[in-house]
Amino acid sequence: MQHPPFTALAAVYDTMMDDVEYDQWTDFLLTYARDRGLGRGQALDLACGTGGLTRELLAAGWDVTGLDGSAEMLARARQRLPGSVPLVQGDLRTFELEERFDLITCVFDSLNNLLSTQELGQALTQSARHLRPGGLLACDLNTRLGVRDLWEGGVMEGVAPAADGSEVHYHWSHVYDEEEELGVVQALCRVVRDGGEVEEFTEMHRERGYDPQEVEPLLRAAGFAHWDIVEYPDYAEPQADTPRIWVLAWKGEAQ
Template identity: 65%
Template sequence: MQKPPFTALAAVYDAIMADVEYGHWADFVLTYANDGGLEVRSALDLACGTGGFTLELWRAGFRVHGVDGSLEMLEVARERLPAEVTLSLGDLRTFELPDPLRGNSFDLVTCVFDSLNNLLTPADLGAALARARAQLRSGGLLACDLNTRLGVRELWEENAIEGLAATPEGREVHYHWTHHYDPEGDVGIVQAFCRIEDSQGDLQEFVEEHRERGYDPADLEPLLRRAGFARWEIVEYPDYAPPTPETPRIWVFAWA
């Protein structure tokens, strides 16, 4: 029943996350890019998962490539995305693009839905930022979001979420996810329990454990500098306001 992160979850991820506002996030990112004078023709979506945000980038008219560390998530993304959106398996810290794209520079690199928080040390996060910077052309933009330390400590009210969702083929998913903060490890831990009907109507259960470390602006700025970004801005969604100590999630816009 215990599964590695983002494996069994892939099959039910989109059903559980049906209310995620990928379109609004894309508008937020592209408005910032346009206001900064960036003409976007190509985009690289890191930790693309099942392709929800990747699809919005394609709908905006860009040439898009997605990278993710989970083969299971990429298999769902491949079914969801148009054939011209290319995908590859890779670790955020070390990925290499496939041969047809190797050496290309992108106008925009994105990494959303607190994916970078899965990197549990500043060294790992710094490595991922450096890999993202290496894919950008001069003057290109990295757009990403992260949960702050506060956001990881206080992820959900009452530290649990529960509900029912339906897959596209009509199977019912019951999910019960609990969260606690480990002060010794300085990480938030989510136990993601799911129960789903299989094709014969029998119930299957699994649990995945997900760990996140929170990062505040003060943690990020030296990492962005070492990764080679020329300038950056750290803001809140959706109004681009400066974050406060009570901000649970921040957005980073970093220019190459």
């Protein structure tokens, strides 16, 4: 059965993404922040999903709010996170919160789900509006190359054992639409539960890649004063063959 993105997938997301390096990503971005004088404070984790990075920020001593567009993903996050953590359903392009934050994060190529520079600019503008002066936006983006050549052979497949004894059989296929300049992923999952019950679903996901020269004018227009666009994990300058970039952008004077 076909489902909207990040709805049915929420139930198996953590099983499939068990090896995602949320802890190392957190060290990467917080090391950058600390080296420039930004310590603990209020953080907003955009596109927080099931709370993988949110949990790491909490462990590092930050007060964190999570925001995501998917009610299903937020329901899973509520199971993983302390009840005191605010979780808000909202759109990256239009969210409005009363609080202002010292740090805003948005990871795991979530911004690539915005399919035009206009939409990405809207999200960056909303992030800038929700930062305190001197606050930091830390996000990653797949480049155009990264979206075009997402997986070798265009397929990711395997079997992931879940904590409840079930198995998630997945076959994700990727094609690149040259005309639309979009990567299209068909995510097929088949959940085999203990006792033989089978559930199968499909979601379609689309991403657009963004190169540094496309992102920089959007950061400027959003009101950021200074930024670094780097590679993970060594903060090196991106090259022509870089598949994913990290954007570290400051509101107000650079720290």
